[in-house]
Amino acid sequence: VSAIAERAFGTDTRDGLATLGQEATQLLARLDGIFTGWARAAGAVEVTLPALLPVAELERLEVYRNFPHLALVATTLDPPALAPDAGRSGELPADALNPARLGMPSAVCYGMYLALAGQVLPDDVVLTSAGTCYRNEDHYDGLRRLRAFRMREVVALGDPEHTLAHLERFTALNHDLADQLGIPMTVQPANDPFFDPDGPQARWQRMVPVKNEFVTDDLAIASVNNHSTFFGERCGIRAGGTGAPISTSCAAFGLERWASVLFTRYEGDWGAALDAVLRVEPVRSAATDGRSSG
């Protein structure tokens, strides 16, 4: 019986949207469990963030100014404007759509900064959450590049020492996991699609590397990002002592991308890939000793 369902549910990524069978589904859950274990060991608080974010708040984060072409938004229908066979052609016309008040997140951590907007944080914190992210790309490529994908993020908020130590810690953990899984991985400075390539943030980014991607087989499967005080300023999140905008940094893991790399590494055998991640030691002391900011 399981074999029948497994055959019916092979991996399908048509239209940039993933359908996965049991072993791939369990592999994603296990990978997320490994990253969550790292987050817990770093003292992270696990939170749930809204699945959609208000357009007005995303505008404050410059999303629609900096990359409107990548954005997906959610909206409702105007029933009287719908034809009886509306949708049959493959689309619902724009004149049957209401104005869009909610955006679909392109990264998990935005929801954290927006949830903390206007607050004072009396001490350094680490937060973690996983969620579905959406990007309107000009092409999709299997599990390597999807329209909707799962991302786990671990975010540090507080003073710059805390946020930098966070990135060192997760850089070491990434290398350790890649070693355990036999994945050759290089670290490459990258441009954050968050920032306007012509804006002052991007110019600063080219001087000081603030985004490092962990790349294997020409695919970034994780990244560490130092936002400095960008989100602290935009969202008015202030440090308890000085009242100054806090710094933030995040480690981000693309779950389907890790799965894709493992699928290739284990020559198309989801079961072997799953077995490999089930054997991973979640946190090996060598990767974190002396690197944690506590």
Next chain:
Amino acid sequence: VSAIAERAFGTDTRDGLATLGQEATQLLARLDGIFTGWARAAGAVEVTLPALLPVAELERLEVYRNFPHLALVATTLDPPALAPDAGRSGELPADALNPARLGMPSAVCYGMYLALAGQVLPDDVVLTSAGTCYRNEDHYDGLRRLRAFRMREVVALGDPEHTLAHLERFTALNHDLADQLGIPMTVQPANDPFFDPDGPQARWQRMVPVKNEFVTDDLAIASVNNHSTFFGERCGIRAGGTGAPISTSCAAFGLERWASVLFTRYEGDWGAALDAVLRVEPVRSAATDGRSSG
């Protein structure tokens, strides 16, 4: 440090969208683990379904004909049509939106039937998946009624004996869990919002109860649904022997609704609610002995 983050991340359900702190997040995960354990014990295959579904396929399931007012759709922007401060007012105007080609699921199981469209199933199967569902309601009410919420579904596909035994099994499991958690629960026949209240399916439903809701504190926290051959016919999913459309049935669990009921039951103490679900025996034999269809 955790206390700071926990205070910053109290439950927030503004605009029908949930932000949850650590204990509530872990409670949802644990509840999902219990339902997944039931699914595994019933021989279910765990699958991942697309986060968005093509409008043309949802049209085939009569979504836009039967309840266009409840639907949310996803679309992209037409950057040249966006004002420089687009979104600041709280909305992006419809004339800056492209036609919508993707719908946001209002239930998890649609993605299963669409993934199996046109296939022959040589034997009975059970599938399970969790996902975020979206409904455009005329009002929202804390965790009891959300615009975006998490649902776990366990779906039986095959002959009518199999799909009916599935509902009996999950009815017993629901009662067992409510007993363990001290939640008084009644079973009430209900109308499935899937079907047009004036259509032939709805008239048939009023004669034969095909949806039972598990209700506590005036809130349906779970339901069992017998779809007969509706999805088998619409999606062309056929039985191996006869070639006839298969029957389907599903058990659905609203994770935030269960959490809401437990929050009330434990007098606003997420930690106590979490402890209670951590003590649950996932599958007690009395609830399933002699009821499983194997």
